[in-house]
Amino acid sequence: MAEIGVEALEKFFGTFHAVKAASFTVEDGQFLCLLGPSGCGKTTTLRMIAGLELPSAGTIRLGGEDVTMNRASARDIAFVFQLFALYPHMNVRRNIGFPLKCEGIAAKEIERRVVEAARILRISHLLDRPVSGLAGGDRQRVALGRAIVRKPKCFLMDEPLGALDTEMREAMIRELRALHDRLGATTVYVTHDQLEAMAMADVIAVMNNGVVEQVASPRDIYDRPASLFVADFIGSPPMNLLPFRGSLEAGAQAIRLGEREVAIPAAREALAESDLVLGVRPEHIRFTDRGMVRGEVYGSEYLGTTQIVTVTTRYGALKARSAASLSFHIGETVGLDFRPDTLSIFDQQSGRAIRTALHQGGAHG
Amino acid sequence: MAEVEIVAVSKAFNKTTAVSALSLTVGDGEFVALLGPTGAGKTTTLRLVAGLEMPDLGSIRIGGRDVTGDAPADRDVAFVFQQYSLYPHLTVFENMAFALRAPIRRVPEAEIRRKVEEVAGLLHIETKLTNKATHLSGGQMQRVAIGRALVRSPAIYLMDEPLSSLDAKLRGEMRLELKRIQTDLGATILYVTHDQTEAMTMASRIGVIEAGRLLQIGTPREIYQNPINAYVAARLGQPTINLLPATLFAGAPRGTRTIGARTEHLTIARGSGEVSATVTRIEHLGDQSHLHLDLGGQPVVTLSDPEAELAAGDVVSLRLTNPLFFDADGARIAA
Numbered sequence: 143m144a145e146i147g148v149e150a151l152e153k154f155f156g157t158f159h160a161v162k163a164a165s166f167t168v169e170d171g172q173f174l175c176l177l178g179p180s181g182c183g184k185t186t187t188l189r190m191i192a193g194l195e196l197p198s199a200g201t202i203r204l205g206g207e208d209v210t211m212n213r214a215s216a217r218d219i220a221f222v223f224q225l226f227a228l229y230p231h232m233n234v235r236r237n238i239g240f241p242l243k244c245e246g247i248a249a250k251e252i253e254r255r256v257v258e259a260a261r262i263l264r265i266s267h268l269l270d271r272p273v274s275g276l277a278g279g280d281r282q283r284v285a286l287g288r289a290i291v292r293k294p295k296c297f298l299m300d301e302p303l304g305a306l307d308t309e310m311r312e313a314m315i316r317e318l319r320a321l322h323d324r325l326g327a328t329t330v331y332v333t334h335d336q337l338e339a340m341a342m343a344d345v346i347a348v349m350n351n352g353v354v355e356q357v358a359s360p361r362d363i364y365d366r367p368a369s370l371f372v373a374d375f376i377g378s379p380p381m382n383l384l385p386f387r388g389s390l391e392a393g394a395q396a397i398r399l400g401e402r403e404v405a406i407p408a409a410r411e412a413l414a415e416s417d418l419v420l421g422v423r424p425e426h427i428r429f430t431d432r433g434m435v436r437g438e439v440y441g442s443e444y445l446g447t448t449q450i451v452t453v454t455t456r457y458g459a460l461k462a463r464s465a466a467s468l469s470f471h472i473g474e475t476v477g478l479d480f481r482p483d484t485l486s487i488f489d490q491q492s493g494r495a496i497r498t499a500l501h502q503g504g505a506h507g
Numbered sequence: 508m509a510e511v512e513i514v515a516v517s518k519a520f521n522k523t524t525a526v527s528a529l530s531l532t533v534g535d536g537e538f539v540a541l542l543g544p545t546g547a548g549k550t551t552t553l554r555l556v557a558g559l560e561m562p563d564l565g566s567i568r569i570g571g572r573d574v575t576g577d578a579p580a581d582r583d584v585a586f587v588f589q590q591y592s593l594y595p596h597l598t599v600f601e602n603m604a605f606a607l608r609a610p611i612r613r614v615p616e617a618e619i620r621r622k623v624e625e626v627a628g629l630l631h632i633e634t635k636l637t638n639k640a641t642h643l644s645g646g647q648m649q650r651v652a653i654g655r656a657l658v659r660s661p662a663i664y665l666m667d668e669p670l671s672s673l674d675a676k677l678r679g680e681m682r683l684e685l686k687r688i689q690t691d692l693g694a695t696i697l698y699v700t701h702d703q704t705e706a707m708t709m710a711s712r713i714g715v716i717e718a719g720r721l722l723q724i725g726t727p728r729e730i731y732q733n734p735i736n737a738y739v740a741a742r743l744g745q746p747t748i749n750l751l752p753a754t755l756f757a758g759a760p761r762g763t764r765t766i767g768a769r770t771e772h773l774t775i776a777r778g779s780g781e782v783s784a785t786v787t788r789i790e791h792l793g794d795q796s797h798l799h800l801d802l803g804g805q806p807v808v809t810l811s812d813p814e815a816e817l818a819a820g821d822v823v824s825l826r827l828t829n830p831l832f833f834d835a836d837g838a839r840i841a842a
Binding site: 179180278307308309310312334335336337340341360361364374375376377378379380423424425440441443444445446447450452463 | 544545674675676679682683686687701702703704707708727728731743744745747769770771790791792793794795810
């Protein structure tokens, strides 16, 4: 197994700048998700790591070795695609063993490794079945089997669960992460689904317009988004963003929002008066009649244990998560309070997060 | 808008039963969601109502009239498909106006304009009306597809996973919008989905469907709090309900094989107790953290209290409050 290093990677397709100075490191045994909307450059980045595209500039290292110009077949990686490309005329056993057969490995060794891969994926009972009759999840397991049987240095996966329905996808998320924990193979996983990334990754690299906006643990990405884009992309519903105009002194512990003071994590930098944005996660909003922001209930969405309440305010529609036991009526006036130690502040123009006590000791922001 | 009744309808394709003796009434102005996995018979049910399939048995009634033998065009239904199929050479306005321009409808031009503009406003695409339909984002195209159905005032809207091609953020926004529009228009909707969040947040009632059978129908709260069996219980709720062997806890009613425990049924405290478990993992999903426990070899997943500061390896005690009980067949037993 091996570390993957991506340094200052660039990719142009004609005049289109698909990937801009992307840098990150996937440590040996780590599971990294490249997360972003369609067209953000995540798949192009993955394909460059795989050797399916050549970068316009930059370096890719595998286990310390510069492989930037190596062919895909010389990189010792396994690629798992979104669509299960299985050979329809072969049974499960032959599908899984196929890559080994191509490498000219002895039949006995192939059999041993296929059986092992099937055991890890819990599809031993399917080995002699034709792949055509298999359910979506099982087909994806066979596709994974074909990747792990080669024992590559690392796995590259491009939205492998995209074609499955919700329930199957949730089951496969658990399975993939458990599989990773057993094999410990360095993995780069591309997805546009933040829930997949949050549930599986050790580290998430969020991409937007070809730029890597933040590389951090799921928890940091969620709690301490480095930019407005990340704050808005992560979370369902995403972070509430309240625009306001104001200045900040280093050490300031409150901002002025309308006529009210709102407590914030102490600022670590000073800012002249400018357009700023206050970021509040839905679960950090509390309903109270004395609340500093008032608004009207627009709707509530029941989710069982919790509910999402949408409130229209002078700062736009805010979404709050509350216990499902509380009852709200459309049109009702409510007051909202924010949990001070969790708030983020962004510079509107650059989108950059302002450094505060929230980032204590961290390398973010 | 009108009441739609599906009466004891069955449909098989060759030897495969798709829908089996299914009865369901969608009340006038009601939003009913059929929730089930791929292959459960949801889409077939929708197509039977639309007249795109003929039932082998049973009947379909719309507004009190038996339409079982009627062609789709004579049923006064509007269908929204999962894959939006817009006319690429037409503008958004013309796409939305298309159904109203059918010769048999004879809608006056001024009325068409009024209706299209009204619906475009509801869907927040009023500024896109002169755009070519193909010069839109996926989310906007899907809004146009929904808009095309909304400009008509049919007896019922039939929607087949209309949001599944949208990304998570847009899907969340559209859920709220669609529900709002339905309430404002008093529209009758039969909506098919495999996404429990869509069903829970939009539907007046949810029908849980499995292998062509309607297992239970009720309000989201009824289905969530009072499922008739373990299968239904596991369809709603995140994390999924824990189905635990009855032997692990004392006090279950006679005949209980499985105890169903959701987050709100579980009280977790640090240190061992009558029933103890070990923390195996805490999964930070952002808005919620899932606490994974090992209860005598049995995995338990619950929402973790962010203030509890538990870590892997910690021993905790578990207490149940009003959990659900199921017998050997998975059927619910009263507490």
